Amino acid sequence: MKAIIKVKNVVLPSNFVYNEVRQxxxxxxxSVKLNLSESDTCRICCD
Amino acid sequence: xxxxxxxxSCQIDLTRNCNLTCSFxxxxxxSDLPDSMSFYQWxxxxxxLKEMDCKMMALAGGEPLMHKDFFSILNxxxxxxxxxxVLSNGTLITQEVATRLAEKNxxxxxISLDAFNPALHDKIRGRLGTWEKATRGIKYAVDAGIPVTIxxxxxxxxxxxxxxxxxxxxxxxxxxYAIRRVIPTGKGGSVDLLKPEELRILFTSLANRAxxxxxxxxxxxxxxxxxxxxxxxxxxxxxxxxIGLNIxxxxxxxxxxxxxxxxxxxxxxxxxxxRSIWRDAKAFSIARSLRSNLQxxxxxxxxxxxxxxxxxxxxxxxxxxxxxxxGCWCEP
Numbered sequence: 001m002k003a004i005i006k007v008k009n010v011v012l013p014s015n016f017v018y019n020e021v022r023q024x025x026x027x028x029x030x031s032v033k034l035n036l037s038e039s040d041t042c043r044i045c046c047d
Numbered sequence: 048x049x050x051x052x053x054x055x056s057c058q059i060d061l062t063r064n065c066n067l068t069c070s071f072x073x074x075x076x077x078s079d080l081p082d083s084m085s086f087y088q089w090x091x092x093x094x095x096l097k098e099m100d101c102k103m104m105a106l107a108g109g110e111p112l113m114h115k116d117f118f119s120i121l122n123x124x125x126x127x128x129x130x131x132x133v134l135s136n137g138t139l140i141t142q143e144v145a146t147r148l149a150e151k152n153x154x155x156x157x158i159s160l161d162a163f164n165p166a167l168h169d170k171i172r173g174r175l176g177t178w179e180k181a182t183r184g185i186k187y188a189v190d191a192g193i194p195v196t197i198x199x200x201x202x203x204x205x206x207x208x209x210x211x212x213x214x215x216x217x218x219x220x221x222x223x224y225a226i227r228r229v230i231p232t233g234k235g236g237s238v239d240l241l242k243p244e245e246l247r248i249l250f251t252s253l254a255n256r257a258x259x260x261x262x263x264x265x266x267x268x269x270x271x272x273x274x275x276x277x278x279x280x281x282x283x284x285x286x287x288x289x290i291g292l293n294i295x296x297x298x299x300x301x302x303x304x305x306x307x308x309x310x311x312x313x314x315x316x317x318x319x320x321x322r323s324i325w326r327d328a329k330a331f332s333i334a335r336s337l338r339s340n341l342q343x344x345x346x347x348x349x350x351x352x353x354x355x356x357x358x359x360x361x362x363x364x365x366x367x368x369x370x371x372x373x374g375c376w377c378e379p
Contacts, residue, residue, distance in 0.1 A: 001311070004080075004302065004304070004310050004311075005309075005310055005311045005312065006311075006312055007311055007312060007313075007328075007329050007330040007333070010311060010330070010333065010366070010368055011366075011367065012333065012340075012367075012369065013340060013342060013367065013369055015156050015340075016336070016340050016369070017336065017339060017340060018332060018333075018336045019336050019339040019340075020332060020335035020336050021050065021285055021292060021336075021352075022049050022050055022051075022335075023049070023050065023285070033154055037122050
């Protein structure tokens with residue numbers, strides 16, 4: 001992979017606000033219409 | 048439950064070692080992290096993840112089957128975590144290996160196949176004979192009763208192959224056909240990426256054909272799932288990019304990074320507990336705050352909480368982790 005990025009080197013926009021998402025809601029209906037996989041969230045997977 | 052208290056799923060890269068040299072690999076084979084986790088350290092990690100209610104684990108690499116303790120770690124994982132997946136290039140899956148994997152009741156085996164044309168797949172994967180070995184591995188796995196996902200990573204060179212690959216996946220008995228665009232990290236930064244409109248046409252066509260075949264299709268990009276699905280927007284729902292929300296990635300040296308494609312350092316499981324890294328790492332705090340800080344068309348998009356775009360794609364194409372995902376065709 002590319003070199004590890006240290007968080008102190010991540011440049012954030014000047015108006016960046018720490019406003020953390022605290023709840024993750026399932027929206028599994030997306031698996032119905034197209035026969036997509038169960039999760040609507042991005043499942044990490046290997047190339 | 049607060050997302051800081053649990054992790055739904057985790058990808059572990061067991062090793063950087065691989066028998067192939069793929070043209071778009073996120074591991075560059077130059078600055079890769081060393082394999083420095085012992086079996087006992089992986090064992091501790093898996094136990095900690097179970098305590099955090101982790102329900103899914105993917106063992107990957109490199110090529111995970113090249114790890115000397117692969118089956119020991121797999122055994123531990125399948126005895127501890129509800130759903131365990133193996134992500135492989137398929138070339139090392141003999142009939143015997145397929146039988147051993149089936150005996151472990153893995154939830155799924157993902158095998159990469161980037162072209163229906165053997166010569167092109169071999170060229171992309173950097174070694175002659177790869178297509179033959181991979182497709183043989185798929186057949187062995189299907190015959191052993193393992194739910195197989197055939198996975199294609201798509202870019203300019205293999206876009207014409209995708210329709211045939213979907214048919215092949217259906218005909219050979221794969222459970223899922225999965226596709227995702229190349230993310231421009233590692234060697235992926237040097238290949239010709241598809242434009243948003245090309246992705247839209249491709250994914251739409253695939254979705255329509257998958258419906259006709261009654262074949263499960265997995266579109267890896269956050270935006271493609273619901274833009275094609277016409278999913279109803281529900282205020283307050285959060286989905287899409289999962290970094291910092293419900294998924295953890297651990298590299299082969301124990302480094303916790305935001306994502307395999309976005310190697311922002313969060314901590315080291317050899318030094319700290321998984322729980323403390325997940326709760327307290329600043330990088331995760333940033334990741335959990337991204338949805339309110341997205342810029343460009345991702346920032347203006349009504350789906351920004353349901354999708355969020357791919358942050359790795361945004362980072363490498365705009366230079367900002369808050370930037371827009373330039374691969375998305377949505378115009379808010």
